Amino acid sequence: MPARTAKTPLSRERILAAATAVADAEGLAAVTMRRVAEALDCEAMSLYYYVKDKSQLLSGLVETVIDQIIAETLAGADQSGPQELSQSGSNPSTADWREVVRTRCLGARKVMLRHPWAPSLVAGTAVVPPNTYLVFEALVGTMIEAGFSYETAHRAIHSLGSMLMGFTQEIFEPDAADDGTTAEEMAAMAAAFPHLGALAGSVTHDQTDSLGVCDTQSEFEFTLNLVLNGLDGFRGND
Protein backbone atom coordinates (compact mmCIF):
# COMPACT_ATOMS: atom_id res chain seq x y z
CA MET A 1 0.00 0.00 0.00
CA PRO A 2 1.20 3.52 -0.59
CA ALA A 3 2.41 5.21 2.54
CA ARG A 4 0.50 8.42 1.84
CA THR A 5 -3.11 8.31 3.03
CA ALA A 6 -5.55 10.31 0.95
CA LYS A 7 -6.15 13.68 2.52
CA THR A 8 -9.69 14.75 3.19
CA PRO A 9 -10.43 17.46 0.64
CA LEU A 10 -10.40 21.09 1.58
CA SER A 11 -13.54 23.12 1.98
CA ARG A 12 -14.52 26.52 3.20
CA GLU A 13 -15.87 24.94 6.36
CA ARG A 14 -12.69 23.03 7.09
CA ILE A 15 -10.63 26.13 6.47
CA LEU A 16 -12.74 28.26 8.79
CA ALA A 17 -12.66 25.59 11.46
CA ALA A 18 -8.88 25.38 11.22
CA ALA A 19 -8.54 29.15 11.32
CA THR A 20 -10.77 29.30 14.38
CA ALA A 21 -8.66 26.67 16.09
CA VAL A 22 -5.47 28.58 15.31
CA ALA A 23 -6.98 31.83 16.59
CA ASP A 24 -8.17 30.16 19.78
CA ALA A 25 -4.84 28.51 20.43
CA GLU A 26 -2.34 31.12 19.28
CA GLY A 27 -4.21 34.38 18.91
CA LEU A 28 -5.47 36.38 15.97
CA ALA A 29 -1.99 37.41 14.86
CA ALA A 30 -1.14 33.76 14.25
CA VAL A 31 -3.95 33.42 11.74
CA THR A 32 -1.87 33.69 8.57
CA MET A 33 -2.56 31.92 5.33
CA ARG A 34 0.53 29.81 5.75
CA ARG A 35 -0.25 28.89 9.35
CA VAL A 36 -3.84 27.89 8.57
CA ALA A 37 -2.61 25.88 5.61
CA GLU A 38 -0.11 24.12 7.83
CA ALA A 39 -2.91 23.21 10.23
CA LEU A 40 -4.71 21.66 7.28
CA ASP A 41 -1.57 19.96 5.96
CA CYS A 42 -1.62 21.81 2.67
CA GLU A 43 0.01 24.82 1.06
CA ALA A 44 -1.03 28.41 1.60
CA MET A 45 -2.11 29.04 -1.96
CA SER A 46 -4.58 26.17 -1.83
CA LEU A 47 -6.76 28.19 0.49
CA TYR A 48 -7.39 30.76 -2.22
CA TYR A 49 -9.54 28.30 -4.10
CA TYR A 50 -12.12 28.59 -1.30
CA VAL A 51 -11.60 32.06 0.14
CA LYS A 52 -10.95 35.11 -1.99
CA ASP A 53 -8.84 37.02 0.48
CA LYS A 54 -7.40 37.01 3.90
CA SER A 55 -9.97 39.62 4.82
CA GLN A 56 -12.66 37.22 3.63
CA LEU A 57 -11.16 34.54 5.80
CA LEU A 58 -11.46 36.88 8.78
CA SER A 59 -15.05 37.73 7.89
CA GLY A 60 -15.61 33.99 7.83
CA LEU A 61 -14.27 33.79 11.35
CA VAL A 62 -16.82 36.36 12.48
CA GLU A 63 -19.47 34.37 10.68
CA THR A 64 -18.37 31.25 12.55
CA VAL A 65 -18.67 32.98 15.90
CA ILE A 66 -22.12 34.31 15.05
CA ASP A 67 -23.16 30.82 13.99
CA GLN A 68 -22.09 29.54 17.37
CA ILE A 69 -24.07 32.30 19.05
CA ILE A 70 -27.11 31.33 17.03
CA ALA A 71 -26.65 27.69 17.96
CA GLU A 72 -26.20 28.62 21.60
CA THR A 73 -29.08 31.07 21.96
CA LEU A 74 -31.66 30.19 19.30
CA ALA A 75 -31.24 26.44 19.28
CA GLY A 76 -33.58 24.69 16.87
CA ALA A 77 -36.11 27.47 16.63
CA ASP A 78 -34.89 29.36 13.61
CA GLN A 79 -35.01 26.92 10.73
CA SER A 80 -38.77 26.48 10.96
CA GLY A 81 -39.43 30.15 10.36
CA PRO A 82 -38.29 33.64 11.12
CA GLN A 83 -40.16 34.17 14.34
CA GLU A 84 -38.95 31.79 16.95
CA LEU A 85 -40.40 32.27 20.37
CA SER A 86 -43.42 34.22 19.26
CA GLN A 87 -45.08 31.33 17.48
CA SER A 88 -43.90 28.43 19.53
CA GLY A 89 -46.24 26.85 22.03
CA SER A 90 -45.44 28.66 25.24
CA ASN A 91 -45.95 32.26 24.25
CA PRO A 92 -43.89 34.18 26.79
CA SER A 93 -45.87 36.65 28.77
CA THR A 94 -44.76 40.17 27.95
CA ALA A 95 -43.45 40.49 31.47
CA ASP A 96 -40.54 38.10 31.19
CA TRP A 97 -39.10 39.33 27.90
CA ARG A 98 -36.19 40.34 30.06
CA GLU A 99 -35.47 36.76 31.00
CA VAL A 100 -35.54 35.70 27.37
CA VAL A 101 -33.21 38.46 26.26
CA ARG A 102 -30.94 38.09 29.26
CA THR A 103 -30.53 34.39 28.62
CA ARG A 104 -29.64 35.06 25.00
CA CYS A 105 -27.13 37.74 25.91
CA LEU A 106 -25.48 35.47 28.43
CA GLY A 107 -25.34 32.72 25.85
CA ALA A 108 -23.76 35.06 23.34
CA ARG A 109 -21.23 36.11 25.91
CA LYS A 110 -20.42 32.49 26.64
CA VAL A 111 -19.50 32.07 22.99
CA MET A 112 -17.44 35.26 22.98
CA LEU A 113 -15.49 34.00 25.98
CA ARG A 114 -14.56 30.92 23.99
CA HIS A 115 -13.11 33.18 21.28
CA PRO A 116 -11.51 36.18 22.95
CA TRP A 117 -10.24 37.45 19.61
CA ALA A 118 -13.78 37.98 18.30
CA PRO A 119 -14.36 41.52 19.57
CA SER A 120 -11.21 42.94 18.06
CA LEU A 121 -12.02 41.15 14.84
CA VAL A 122 -15.48 42.68 14.69
CA ALA A 123 -14.03 46.05 15.59
CA GLY A 124 -11.66 45.87 12.67
CA THR A 125 -14.12 44.48 10.16
CA ALA A 126 -16.26 46.89 8.22
CA VAL A 127 -19.18 44.64 7.26
CA VAL A 128 -21.05 42.30 9.55
CA PRO A 129 -21.93 38.90 8.07
CA PRO A 130 -25.55 38.25 7.11
CA ASN A 131 -26.20 35.64 9.77
CA THR A 132 -26.04 38.48 12.29
CA TYR A 133 -29.43 39.56 11.07
CA LEU A 134 -30.93 36.36 12.38
CA VAL A 135 -29.84 37.29 15.87
CA PHE A 136 -31.26 40.78 15.50
CA GLU A 137 -34.48 39.46 14.03
CA ALA A 138 -35.04 37.28 17.07
CA LEU A 139 -34.34 40.17 19.44
CA VAL A 140 -36.62 42.58 17.64
CA GLY A 141 -39.34 39.93 17.43
CA THR A 142 -39.21 39.29 21.13
CA MET A 143 -39.32 42.96 21.95
CA ILE A 144 -42.11 43.87 19.56
CA GLU A 145 -44.15 41.07 20.99
CA ALA A 146 -43.46 42.35 24.47
CA GLY A 147 -44.93 45.70 23.54
CA PHE A 148 -41.98 47.78 22.44
CA SER A 149 -41.89 50.12 19.48
CA TYR A 150 -39.60 49.43 16.56
CA GLU A 151 -37.60 52.47 17.49
CA THR A 152 -36.93 51.17 20.97
CA ALA A 153 -36.14 47.73 19.59
CA HIS A 154 -33.68 49.34 17.24
CA ARG A 155 -32.05 51.13 20.09
CA ALA A 156 -31.92 47.92 22.07
CA ILE A 157 -29.91 46.33 19.28
CA HIS A 158 -27.36 49.07 19.67
CA SER A 159 -27.37 49.04 23.46
CA LEU A 160 -27.04 45.30 23.84
CA GLY A 161 -24.78 44.90 20.84
CA SER A 162 -22.26 47.42 22.06
CA MET A 163 -22.43 45.87 25.51
CA LEU A 164 -21.53 42.48 24.11
CA MET A 165 -18.77 43.83 21.90
CA GLY A 166 -17.68 46.29 24.54
CA PHE A 167 -15.49 43.64 25.99
CA THR A 168 -13.62 46.11 28.23
CA GLN A 169 -10.81 43.62 28.12
CA GLU A 170 -8.32 44.48 30.81
CA ILE A 171 -9.52 48.06 30.67
CA PHE A 172 -9.07 48.24 34.40
CA GLU A 173 -6.58 46.07 36.15
CA PRO A 174 -5.33 47.56 39.40
CA ASP A 175 -2.58 45.05 40.10
CA ALA A 176 -0.71 44.66 36.83
CA ALA A 177 2.26 43.16 38.57
CA ASP A 178 3.71 41.18 35.72
CA ASP A 179 4.73 44.04 33.45
CA GLY A 180 7.61 46.43 33.97
CA THR A 181 6.03 48.64 36.62
CA THR A 182 8.33 48.95 39.59
CA ALA A 183 7.22 49.21 43.17
CA GLU A 184 7.87 52.94 43.40
CA GLU A 185 5.85 53.51 40.26
CA MET A 186 3.01 51.65 41.90
CA ALA A 187 3.36 53.79 44.99
CA ALA A 188 3.39 56.96 42.91
CA MET A 189 0.27 55.83 41.13
CA ALA A 190 -1.49 55.05 44.36
CA ALA A 191 -0.66 58.55 45.58
CA ALA A 192 -1.78 60.21 42.37
CA PHE A 193 -5.06 58.29 42.18
CA PRO A 194 -6.41 58.03 45.72
CA HIS A 195 -9.88 56.94 44.70
CA LEU A 196 -8.56 54.16 42.51
CA GLY A 197 -6.34 53.08 45.36
CA ALA A 198 -9.29 52.90 47.68
CA LEU A 199 -11.28 51.10 45.04
CA ALA A 200 -8.56 48.54 44.48
CA GLY A 201 -8.49 47.94 48.19
CA SER A 202 -12.23 47.58 48.57
CA VAL A 203 -13.09 45.53 45.52
CA THR A 204 -12.23 41.88 45.72
CA HIS A 205 -10.78 40.69 42.45
CA ASP A 206 -11.18 37.00 42.97
CA GLN A 207 -12.75 35.79 39.76
CA THR A 208 -10.68 36.04 36.60
CA ASP A 209 -12.28 34.87 33.41
CA SER A 210 -10.63 34.76 30.05
CA LEU A 211 -11.78 38.11 28.68
CA GLY A 212 -9.32 40.01 30.81
CA VAL A 213 -8.91 40.15 34.52
CA CYS A 214 -11.64 42.55 35.40
CA ASP A 215 -14.46 41.72 33.03
CA THR A 216 -16.06 39.26 35.38
CA GLN A 217 -19.38 37.66 34.84
CA SER A 218 -20.99 39.61 37.63
CA GLU A 219 -19.97 42.94 36.14
CA PHE A 220 -21.38 41.93 32.80
CA GLU A 221 -24.63 40.82 34.33
CA PHE A 222 -24.84 44.02 36.35
CA THR A 223 -24.65 46.16 33.24
CA LEU A 224 -26.97 43.83 31.40
CA ASN A 225 -29.59 44.22 34.10
CA LEU A 226 -29.11 47.97 34.04
CA VAL A 227 -29.86 48.08 30.33
CA LEU A 228 -32.71 45.61 30.41
CA ASN A 229 -34.44 47.35 33.30
CA GLY A 230 -33.98 50.67 31.61
CA LEU A 231 -35.42 49.39 28.38
CA ASP A 232 -38.40 47.91 30.21
CA GLY A 233 -39.52 51.40 31.09
CA PHE A 234 -40.18 52.08 27.42
CA ARG A 235 -42.55 49.17 26.94
CA GLY A 236 -45.82 50.44 25.47
CA ASN A 237 -44.82 54.04 26.04
CA ASP A 238 -44.35 55.23 22.48
Added chain:
Amino acid sequence: MPARTAKTPLSRERILAAATAVADAEGLAAVTMRRVAEALDCEAMSLYYYVKDKSQLLSGLVETVIDQIIAETLAGADQSGPQELSQSGSNPSTADWREVVRTRCLGARKVMLRHPWAPSLVAGTAVVPPNTYLVFEALVGTMIEAGFSYETAHRAIHSLGSMLMGFTQEIFEPDAADDGTTAEEMAAMAAAFPHLGALAGSVTHDQTDSLGVCDTQSEFEFTLNLVLNGLDGFRGND
Protein backbone atom coordinates in the same frame (compact mmCIF):
# COMPACT_ATOMS: atom_id res chain seq x y z
CA MET B 1 23.36 79.23 1.21
CA PRO B 2 22.89 75.46 1.09
CA ALA B 3 19.63 74.41 -0.55
CA ARG B 4 18.80 71.90 2.16
CA THR B 5 16.86 73.41 5.06
CA ALA B 6 17.50 71.80 8.42
CA LYS B 7 14.77 69.36 9.34
CA THR B 8 13.08 69.74 12.67
CA PRO B 9 14.38 66.88 14.80
CA LEU B 10 12.32 63.82 15.46
CA SER B 11 10.69 63.15 18.79
CA ARG B 12 8.25 60.69 20.25
CA GLU B 13 5.58 63.38 20.16
CA ARG B 14 6.18 64.23 16.52
CA ILE B 15 6.11 60.56 15.61
CA LEU B 16 2.87 59.92 17.46
CA ALA B 17 1.29 63.00 15.90
CA ALA B 18 2.31 61.85 12.44
CA ALA B 19 1.05 58.33 13.09
CA THR B 20 -2.27 59.76 14.30
CA ALA B 21 -2.57 61.84 11.17
CA VAL B 22 -1.86 58.84 8.97
CA ALA B 23 -4.41 56.73 10.85
CA ASP B 24 -7.03 59.47 10.58
CA ALA B 25 -6.44 59.99 6.88
CA GLU B 26 -5.76 56.47 5.62
CA GLY B 27 -6.86 54.07 8.31
CA LEU B 28 -5.06 51.94 10.85
CA ALA B 29 -3.69 49.54 8.25
CA ALA B 30 -1.75 52.40 6.68
CA VAL B 31 0.14 53.02 9.89
CA THR B 32 3.38 51.26 8.97
CA MET B 33 6.83 52.26 10.05
CA ARG B 34 7.73 53.25 6.51
CA ARG B 35 4.55 55.23 5.96
CA VAL B 36 4.90 57.17 9.22
CA ALA B 37 8.54 57.82 8.41
CA GLU B 38 7.54 59.12 5.01
CA ALA B 39 5.09 61.51 6.64
CA LEU B 40 7.99 62.78 8.74
CA ASP B 41 10.37 62.91 5.77
CA CYS B 42 12.81 60.44 7.29
CA GLU B 43 13.62 56.76 7.04
CA ALA B 44 11.72 53.98 8.79
CA MET B 45 14.61 52.90 10.98
CA SER B 46 14.94 56.37 12.45
CA LEU B 47 11.69 55.86 14.32
CA TYR B 48 13.24 53.07 16.36
CA TYR B 49 15.34 55.55 18.22
CA TYR B 50 12.17 56.87 19.86
CA VAL B 51 9.80 53.90 19.91
CA LYS B 52 10.90 50.40 20.72
CA ASP B 53 8.40 48.58 18.58
CA LYS B 54 5.52 48.96 16.25
CA SER B 55 3.29 47.70 19.06
CA GLN B 56 4.65 50.48 21.24
CA LEU B 57 3.83 52.96 18.52
CA LEU B 58 0.26 51.70 18.56
CA SER B 59 0.11 51.93 22.34
CA GLY B 60 1.30 55.48 21.90
CA LEU B 61 -1.64 56.11 19.60
CA VAL B 62 -4.02 54.94 22.29
CA GLU B 63 -2.22 57.18 24.74
CA THR B 64 -2.69 60.11 22.37
CA VAL B 65 -6.41 59.51 22.13
CA ILE B 66 -6.74 59.24 25.90
CA ASP B 67 -4.81 62.48 26.25
CA GLN B 68 -7.27 64.15 23.95
CA ILE B 69 -10.14 62.75 26.00
CA ILE B 70 -8.55 64.15 29.13
CA ALA B 71 -8.11 67.53 27.49
CA GLU B 72 -11.68 67.47 26.27
CA THR B 73 -13.39 66.32 29.45
CA LEU B 74 -11.16 67.29 32.36
CA ALA B 75 -9.79 70.53 30.99
CA GLY B 76 -7.41 72.29 33.34
CA ALA B 77 -8.58 70.57 36.49
CA ASP B 78 -6.12 67.71 36.71
CA GLN B 79 -2.69 69.30 36.96
CA SER B 80 -3.47 70.97 40.27
CA GLY B 81 -4.16 67.69 42.00
CA PRO B 82 -5.86 64.35 41.64
CA GLN B 83 -9.36 65.32 42.66
CA GLU B 84 -10.85 67.77 40.25
CA LEU B 85 -14.49 68.57 40.78
CA SER B 86 -14.62 67.38 44.36
CA GLN B 87 -12.45 70.12 45.76
CA SER B 88 -13.12 72.94 43.35
CA GLY B 89 -15.33 75.79 44.39
CA SER B 90 -18.74 74.77 43.11
CA ASN B 91 -19.22 71.44 44.77
CA PRO B 92 -21.78 69.73 42.56
CA SER B 93 -24.87 68.66 44.41
CA THR B 94 -25.08 64.92 44.51
CA ALA B 95 -28.18 65.05 42.34
CA ASP B 96 -26.53 66.20 39.14
CA TRP B 97 -23.64 63.75 39.09
CA ARG B 98 -25.39 62.42 36.03
CA GLU B 99 -24.89 65.66 34.17
CA VAL B 100 -21.21 65.71 35.03
CA VAL B 101 -20.66 62.13 33.91
CA ARG B 102 -22.86 62.50 30.87
CA THR B 103 -20.92 65.53 29.70
CA ARG B 104 -17.65 63.68 30.12
CA CYS B 105 -18.90 60.64 28.24
CA LEU B 106 -20.14 62.79 25.39
CA GLY B 107 -16.80 64.57 25.30
CA ALA B 108 -14.97 61.27 25.20
CA ARG B 109 -17.20 60.12 22.40
CA LYS B 110 -16.50 63.30 20.49
CA VAL B 111 -12.81 62.44 20.61
CA MET B 112 -13.48 58.86 19.52
CA LEU B 113 -15.44 60.11 16.54
CA ARG B 114 -12.38 62.05 15.45
CA HIS B 115 -10.36 58.82 15.50
CA PRO B 116 -12.60 55.98 14.34
CA TRP B 117 -9.68 53.55 14.50
CA ALA B 118 -9.34 53.94 18.25
CA PRO B 119 -11.82 51.26 19.37
CA SER B 120 -10.29 48.53 17.25
CA LEU B 121 -6.87 49.59 18.47
CA VAL B 122 -7.93 49.33 22.09
CA ALA B 123 -9.59 46.01 21.37
CA GLY B 124 -6.36 44.64 19.99
CA THR B 125 -4.06 46.10 22.63
CA ALA B 126 -3.49 44.14 25.78
CA VAL B 127 -2.46 46.90 28.16
CA VAL B 128 -4.15 50.26 28.63
CA PRO B 129 -1.83 53.24 28.96
CA PRO B 130 -1.44 54.81 32.42
CA ASN B 131 -3.14 58.07 31.56
CA THR B 132 -6.38 56.10 31.41
CA TYR B 133 -6.29 55.97 35.17
CA LEU B 134 -6.71 59.69 35.33
CA VAL B 135 -10.04 59.38 33.54
CA PHE B 136 -11.14 56.61 35.85
CA GLU B 137 -9.99 58.50 38.91
CA ALA B 138 -12.17 61.44 37.97
CA LEU B 139 -15.17 59.21 37.39
CA VAL B 140 -14.77 57.33 40.64
CA GLY B 141 -14.22 60.58 42.52
CA THR B 142 -17.40 62.08 41.15
CA MET B 143 -19.41 59.00 41.95
CA ILE B 144 -18.08 58.50 45.46
CA GLU B 145 -18.85 62.09 46.19
CA ALA B 146 -22.38 61.60 44.87
CA GLY B 147 -22.92 58.82 47.38
CA PHE B 148 -22.01 55.65 45.51
CA SER B 149 -20.07 52.75 46.92
CA TYR B 150 -16.69 51.85 45.49
CA GLU B 151 -18.17 48.68 44.14
CA THR B 152 -20.80 50.51 42.17
CA ALA B 153 -18.22 53.02 40.95
CA HIS B 154 -16.10 50.12 39.80
CA ARG B 155 -19.02 48.68 37.93
CA ALA B 156 -19.74 52.06 36.40
CA ILE B 157 -16.23 52.11 34.95
CA HIS B 158 -17.02 48.86 33.20
CA SER B 159 -20.50 49.87 32.10
CA LEU B 160 -19.51 53.25 30.72
CA GLY B 161 -16.18 52.07 29.41
CA SER B 162 -17.64 49.26 27.39
CA MET B 163 -20.34 51.61 26.15
CA LEU B 164 -17.75 54.01 24.84
CA MET B 165 -15.62 51.28 23.29
CA GLY B 166 -18.66 49.35 22.16
CA PHE B 167 -18.86 51.52 19.12
CA THR B 168 -21.20 49.07 17.33
CA GLN B 169 -19.71 50.37 14.14
CA GLU B 170 -21.97 49.47 11.27
CA ILE B 171 -23.29 46.58 13.32
CA PHE B 172 -26.69 47.25 11.86
CA GLU B 173 -27.09 48.85 8.50
CA PRO B 174 -30.35 47.92 6.78
CA ASP B 175 -29.58 49.47 3.41
CA ALA B 176 -26.05 48.31 2.56
CA ALA B 177 -26.55 49.11 -1.09
CA ASP B 178 -22.96 49.71 -2.06
CA ASP B 179 -21.61 46.21 -1.58
CA GLY B 180 -22.29 43.21 -3.78
CA THR B 181 -25.78 42.44 -2.53
CA THR B 182 -28.16 42.14 -5.44
CA ALA B 183 -31.77 43.22 -5.43
CA GLU B 184 -33.12 39.68 -5.13
CA GLU B 185 -30.82 39.02 -2.20
CA MET B 186 -32.25 42.09 -0.55
CA ALA B 187 -35.76 40.86 -1.23
CA ALA B 188 -34.93 37.42 0.16
CA MET B 189 -33.53 39.02 3.27
CA ALA B 190 -36.60 41.16 3.73
CA ALA B 191 -38.75 38.04 3.47
CA ALA B 192 -36.58 36.06 5.89
CA PHE B 193 -36.43 38.83 8.48
CA PRO B 194 -39.86 40.44 8.62
CA HIS B 195 -39.25 42.34 11.84
CA LEU B 196 -36.04 43.82 10.54
CA GLY B 197 -37.84 44.81 7.38
CA ALA B 198 -40.51 46.56 9.37
CA LEU B 199 -37.86 48.16 11.52
CA ALA B 200 -35.93 49.42 8.52
CA GLY B 201 -39.13 50.93 7.21
CA SER B 202 -40.10 52.59 10.45
CA VAL B 203 -36.78 53.94 11.62
CA THR B 204 -35.56 57.00 9.82
CA HIS B 205 -31.86 56.76 9.19
CA ASP B 206 -31.21 60.38 8.44
CA GLN B 207 -28.18 61.20 10.52
CA THR B 208 -24.95 59.47 9.56
CA ASP B 209 -21.95 60.27 11.67
CA SER B 210 -18.50 58.98 11.08
CA LEU B 211 -18.59 55.94 13.35
CA GLY B 212 -20.69 53.97 10.92
CA VAL B 213 -24.09 54.64 9.54
CA CYS B 214 -26.23 53.53 12.43
CA ASP B 215 -24.34 54.62 15.50
CA THR B 216 -25.95 58.00 15.67
CA GLN B 217 -25.55 60.40 18.48
CA SER B 218 -29.11 59.92 19.66
CA GLU B 219 -28.64 56.16 20.00
CA PHE B 220 -25.50 56.70 22.01
CA GLU B 221 -27.21 59.20 24.28
CA PHE B 222 -30.18 56.90 24.70
CA THR B 223 -27.98 54.08 25.99
CA LEU B 224 -25.97 56.50 28.07
CA ASN B 225 -29.11 57.72 29.79
CA LEU B 226 -30.22 54.16 30.34
CA VAL B 227 -26.99 53.35 32.12
CA LEU B 228 -26.80 56.59 34.10
CA ASN B 229 -30.39 56.34 35.29
CA GLY B 230 -29.86 52.72 36.21
CA LEU B 231 -26.74 53.55 38.16
CA ASP B 232 -28.51 56.35 39.99
CA GLY B 233 -30.73 53.79 41.68
CA PHE B 234 -27.71 52.45 43.53
CA ARG B 235 -26.75 55.76 45.10
CA GLY B 236 -26.45 55.31 48.87
CA ASN B 237 -28.01 51.87 48.71
CA ASP B 238 -25.07 49.68 49.61
Added chain:
DNA sequence: ACGATTCATCTTACGTCGTAAGAAAGGACC
Protein backbone atom coordinates in the same frame (compact mmCIF):
# COMPACT_ATOMS: atom_id res chain seq x y z
C1' DA C 1 42.23 73.17 18.63
C1' DC C 2 41.34 68.42 18.17
C1' DG C 3 40.73 63.51 18.75
C1' DA C 4 37.26 60.82 21.37
C1' DT C 5 32.70 60.11 22.52
C1' DT C 6 27.95 60.29 22.23
C1' DC C 7 23.76 61.17 19.75
C1' DA C 8 20.69 60.94 15.77
C1' DT C 9 19.85 59.21 11.42
C1' DC C 10 20.44 56.30 7.47
C1' DT C 11 21.86 51.87 4.59
C1' DT C 12 21.63 47.30 3.88
C1' DA C 13 19.72 42.93 4.55
C1' DC C 14 16.80 39.01 6.37
C1' DG C 15 12.70 36.56 7.29
C1' DT C 16 7.62 36.66 6.96
C1' DC C 17 3.53 38.17 5.14
C1' DG C 18 -0.36 38.37 1.31
C1' DT C 19 -1.01 36.86 -3.12
C1' DA C 20 -0.47 37.06 -8.67
C1' DA C 21 0.60 33.77 -12.34
C1' DG C 22 0.57 29.69 -13.88
C1' DA C 23 2.24 24.74 -13.70
C1' DA C 24 1.02 20.08 -12.24
C1' DA C 25 -1.82 16.26 -10.40
C1' DG C 26 -5.75 13.97 -10.47
C1' DG C 27 -10.59 12.40 -11.99
C1' DA C 28 -14.44 12.35 -15.22
C1' DC C 29 -16.12 11.72 -19.64
C1' DC C 30 -15.87 10.78 -24.60
Added chain:
DNA sequence: GGTCCTTTCTTACGACGTAAGATGAATCGT
Protein backbone atom coordinates in the same frame (compact mmCIF):
# COMPACT_ATOMS: atom_id res chain seq x y z
C1' DG D 1 -5.87 7.13 -24.74
C1' DG D 2 -6.96 11.84 -25.09
C1' DT D 3 -9.34 15.95 -23.52
C1' DC D 4 -11.13 18.83 -20.03
C1' DC D 5 -12.25 20.43 -15.34
C1' DT D 6 -11.33 20.62 -10.65
C1' DT D 7 -8.19 21.00 -7.10
C1' DT D 8 -3.60 21.60 -5.36
C1' DC D 9 1.11 23.15 -5.53
C1' DT D 10 5.50 25.89 -7.13
C1' DT D 11 7.65 29.95 -7.84
C1' DA D 12 8.11 34.69 -7.36
C1' DC D 13 7.28 39.69 -6.09
C1' DG D 14 6.55 43.59 -3.33
C1' DA D 15 5.61 45.32 1.40
C1' DC D 16 6.19 44.72 6.06
C1' DG D 17 8.86 44.68 10.87
C1' DT D 18 13.30 45.12 12.36
C1' DA D 19 18.48 43.38 13.50
C1' DA D 20 23.19 45.04 12.64
C1' DG D 21 25.96 48.33 11.99
C1' DA D 22 27.73 52.40 9.05
C1' DT D 23 27.64 57.46 8.74
C1' DG D 24 27.45 62.13 9.81
C1' DA D 25 26.76 65.81 13.45
C1' DA D 26 27.21 67.57 17.93
C1' DT D 27 29.61 67.70 22.35
C1' DC D 28 33.33 67.34 25.39
C1' DG D 29 37.79 66.72 27.90
C1' DT D 30 42.16 68.16 27.60
